[in-house]
Each structure stands twice: as C-alpha cells, then as structure tokens.
Amino acid sequence: MKNYSIFSLVKESLKYHEGWQNALPNRPLKDKYDIIIIGGGGHGLATAYYLAKKHNLKNIAVIEKGWLGGGNTGRNTTIVRSNYTMDESAKIYELSVKLFEGLSNELNYNVMFSQRGLLHIAHNVHDMQEIGRRGHAIWLNGIDSEYLNPKQVSKMVPTLNMNGRYPVVGALLQRRGGTARHDAVAWGFARAASNLGVDIVQHAEVTKFLIKNGKAQGVEVRQGKELKKIMAGRIGVVTAGHSGVMANMAGFRLPIESFPLQALVSEPLKPIIDCVIMSNAVHVYVSQSDKGELVVGAGSDPYISYSQRGAFNSIEHIMSPLVELFPFVSRLKMLRQWAGIVDVTIDRSPIIAKTPVENLFFNCGWGTGGFKATPGSGYVFASSLAGKEMDPIAKPFSIERFYTGSLVDEGAAAAVAH
Numbered sequence: 001m002k003n004y005s006i007f008s009l010v011k012e013s014l015k016y017h018e019g020w021q022n023a024l025p026n027r028p029l030k031d032k033y034d035i036i037i038i039g040g041g042g043h044g045l046a047t048a049y050y051l052a053k054k055h056n057l058k059n060i061a062v063i064e065k066g067w068l069g070g071g072n073t074g075r076n077t078t079i080v081r082s083n084y085t086m087d088e089s090a091k092i093y094e095l096s097v098k099l100f101e102g103l104s105n106e107l108n109y110n111v112m113f114s115q116r117g118l119l120h121i122a123h124n125v126h127d128m129q130e131i132g133r134r135g136h137a138i139w140l141n142g143i144d145s146e147y148l149n150p151k152q153v154s155k156m157v158p159t160l161n162m163n164g165r166y167p168v169v170g171a172l173l174q175r176r177g178g179t180a181r182h183d184a185v186a187w188g189f190a191r192a193a194s195n196l197g198v199d200i201v202q203h204a205e206v207t208k209f210l211i212k213n214g215k216a217q218g219v220e221v222r223q224g225k226e227l228k229k230i231m232a233g234r235i236g237v238v239t240a241g242h243s244g245v246m247a248n249m250a251g252f253r254l255p256i257e258s259f260p261l262q263a264l265v266s267e268p269l270k271p272i273i274d275c276v277i278m279s280n281a282v283h284v285y286v287s288q289s290d291k292g293e294l295v296v297g298a299g300s301d302p303y304i305s306y307s308q309r310g311a312f313n314s315i316e317h318i319m320s321p322l323v324e325l326f327p328f329v330s331r332l333k334m335l336r337q338w339a340g341i342v343d344v345t346i347d348r349s350p351i352i353a354k355t356p357v358e359n360l361f362f363n364c365g366w367g368t369g370g371f372k373a374t375p376g377s378g379y380v381f382a383s384s385l386a387g388k389e390m391d392p393i394a395k396p397f398s399i400e401r402f403y404t405g406s407l408v409d410e411g412a413a414a415a416v417a418h
C-alpha cells in the first residue's frame with residue numbers, strides 16, 4: 001500500500017484526489033489464525049500492529065462487530081496525559097505518551113498529537129493538596145509536572161473566570177499532555193497493521209467462544225446471516241464497554257461494571273483555549289478541537305447501563321460548572337452530544353491479564369481514561385498474546401490483584417477526568 005508523503009499529497013491533489021487507494025484491503029476471514037483479537041477499537045488495532053511489527057507475527061485477525069473505532073475510541077474527548085499518582089500507572093501511561101510522541105512517523109499516518117499542555121485547576125486548599133501530592137508523585141516518576149499560581153493560570157487561559165463561584169487558586173500543568181485525533185489513531189494503527197499482513201474484518205461479531213477442556217480454541221463469528229467457526233491459537237479480547245458480556249460468554253465473571261459516559265461539542269469558535277483544562281472538583285474538562293469546537297466532558301452517569309445515550313441530568317452537571325468557569329459559554333450553542341459505555345474496575349485501573357480459560361486473554365477496564373493509553377496498552381498486550389512473558393509494565397494489572405488486595409488505586413487521579 002502506498003505511503004503518504006508530501007509528494008503523494010501534491011501528486012494526488014493535481015489529479016483531483018482521484019488516485020488514492022482504499023486505506024484497508026477488504027480481506028475475508030480465514031478458517032484459522034495464530035491469534036485473533038476481538039474488538040477493532042484503538043487498543044485492539046494497536047495490539048495487532050505491535051504483534052506484527054515487534055513480534056513478527058502475521059497470521060492475525062482483528063474482528064470488529066461494527067466499524068473501526070466506532071466504540072469508545074471514536075467517542076472520547078481525546079485527552080492524553082500521564083500524570084497518574086501510582087508508580088504502576090505512571091509507567092504504562094508514560095510509555096503511551098512516549099509512543100504517541102513518535103506515532104505519526106511510525107505509522108505514516110497523521111494522528112495529530114498536539115502537546116498543547118494540560119492544566120488541572122484547583123479551587124480550594126484541599127484541591128491544592130491533591131495536585132501537590134499528584135505533582136510530587138509524577139515528578140518522582142520522571143514525568144514533567146509544574147505548579148502554576150493564579151497569575152500564571154490566568155495568563156495561560158485569559159478566558160477562565162478566576163474569581164467566580166469556583167475560584168481558581170492554582171493548577172498543575174503537564175506540558176507534554178494534550179490531545180490526539182481519535183479516529184486517526186484507530187485508522188493509523190489499522191492501516192499499518194494491515195500493511196504488515198494482519199486481516200482486519202469489520203461487521204463481524206463474535207457470538208461464542210469455542211472452549212474445550214478449559215482451553216480456548218477459536219470463536220464463532222456472525223457476518224450478516226452467516227455463522228462461521230474460526231480457529232485460533234490465542235485470543236485477545238479488547239472490547240471495552242462489552243468486556244463483561246464477553247467474559248460471561250467465556251464462562252467467568254470480571255470485577256467490572258459498565259457505565260455510560262457522555263461528551264458534547266459546541267458550535268465552532270475562533271481559537272480561544274489552547275490547552276486542555278480539567279477540574280476534578282467540579283467534574284468538567286474542556287479543550288478546543290482543530291475545527292474550533294469546544295469539546296466538553298464530565299463524569300460518568302451514576303448507573304450501570306449499556307445505553308449509548310446517557311442521562312439528561314449529566315448534561316446539566318457538565319454545563320453548569322463550565323458556564324461558571326467560562327461565562328462566554330452561556331452564549332454558545334451545543335451542536336452534538338453522545339455517550340460511550342466505559343468499563344470500570346474498583347481501583348480505576350485496567351485489567352491486562354490471562355483468564356481462567358487457557359489461551360484467552362483480556363485487556364479491559366480502562367474506564368473513562370483509556371484513549372491516552374492506546375499505544376502503550378497495545379504494546380504490552382502484544383507481548384502477552386505473542387506467548388512471551390507478560391511485559392513487566394502489564395504485570396501489576398492482573399486479575400489476581402482483586403484477590404490479593406494489591407490494588408493500583410487511581411480513584412483520585414482517574415475519577416472524572418481523563
């Protein structure tokens with residue numbers, strides 16, 4: 001498949017863009033693979049890419065029931081950061097940020113990673129203590145973090161209301177944090193994996209695991225009206241909001257719950273906010289997209305559900321603090337609202353693990369904050385699926401931690417904000 005470059009762009013523009021090839025060839029599912037990955041979100045596609053690239057395995061299929069990136073990957077507010085408090089989390093999220101930093105070149109696909117800086121604002125003494133603890137933890141893990149006083153915050157975000165109902169008394173800044181283009185991340189990994197020989201098949205739903213004597217041997221897949229049996233050496237399940245459903249299908253339970261999480265975009269504006277701003281205390285975060293829309297999100301809905309619509313009162317909870325912090329927002333029209341289903345563990349950290357079924361692995365539980373982990377998650381999960389020792393960065397995220405009590409408690413750092 002053709003590489004994208006400045007020359008191909010010029011050449012194709014002179015030909016009225018009629019010569020571009022499809023990004024993905026439409027390959028049918030084979031009867032047997034070394035590895036099957038279920039879920040064509042960012043994490044599943046990244047796993048396939050690193051399996052092919054780093055472990056030199058090519059007989060792989062990614063099976064997606066909808067379209068690539070149509071799950072949480074295409075629904076999130078695209079925030080990328082690595083300012084988590086626990087050492088285990090710092091390692092995986094920082095690995096991810098580092099991979100993001102070279103991703104457009106590596107994949108030959110512009111994932112629009114914009115390190116515009118990410119500000120956690122504090123409204124009171126308690127918030128200051130929380131960002132203080134977080135800042136020190138991050139710093140000790142070698143991750144950039146800076147405290148800003150109110151004057152510095154105001155200079156960085158002149159439109160922020162510093163003295164309103166939620167006064168801004170300081171902030172923690174991660175300059176290397178920012179945003180990336182979510183669907184480009186999915187398609188970049190998909191195209192690069194496909195170029196390396198991975199079969200990526202959309203509109204194919206896994207309806208059953210084929211398990212014999214406690215060993216996974218393949219899956220049953222529905223494509224339109226057809227049901228097919230596809231055999232596999234190993235199977236990786238990366239289905240975010242539906243991981244509980246998949247575990248049930250395999251005959252065990254995961255310590256996970258699924259909630260709707262909503263986001264909104266406004267009508268487009270001229271450039272007005274050039275960093276990401278989040279407030280844990282009032283549960284809101286906002287950034288401005290390249291098209292000019294404000295991209296706004298908040299906490300998850302308070303009840304378990306698989307409805308990708310979300311509750312109306314959550315919208316009120318998003319908008320009222322946002323208007324307090326940015327009064328000009330009261331004059332804006334909100335154009336679109338949507339929700340995704342996020343899978344949440346008790347310690348707000350992911351599960352990257354072997355399961356009670358041999359050869360069946362799960363990567364899930366990223367909850368409200370897994371987009372930023374996409375490359376890192378794929379990188380470490382690929383080692384498990386390749387049959388190697390589990391990557392040391394992934395080890396703390398096993399299911400056993402829920403029995404042994406060695407939880408990676410990121411409640412404070414993950415809570416609302418991504």
Ligand SMILES: Cc1cc2nc3c(=O)[nH]c(=O)nc-3n(C[C@H](O)[C@H](O)[C@H](O)COP(=O)(O)OP(=O)(O)OC[C@H]3O[C@@H](n4cnc5c(N)ncnc54)[C@H](O)[C@@H]3O)c2cc1C
Nearest residue numbers: 039041043065071072073076077079206240340370371372
């Ligand atoms: C509104 C919202 C805002 C968010 N904001 C952020 C943010 O700013 N930053 C951040 O880091 N994270 C954020 N997140 C979380 C982030 O989006 C997710 O953690 C991440 O995208 C999970 O990626 P994934 O590839 O694991 O899952 P997904 O992208 O959901 O992919 C899973 C795929 O599995 C497929 N699937 C399910 N069942 C089957 C089956 N039986 N057969 C075949 N395929 C199946 C689905 O169709 C889906 O495409 C947000 C999430 C939401 C909903």
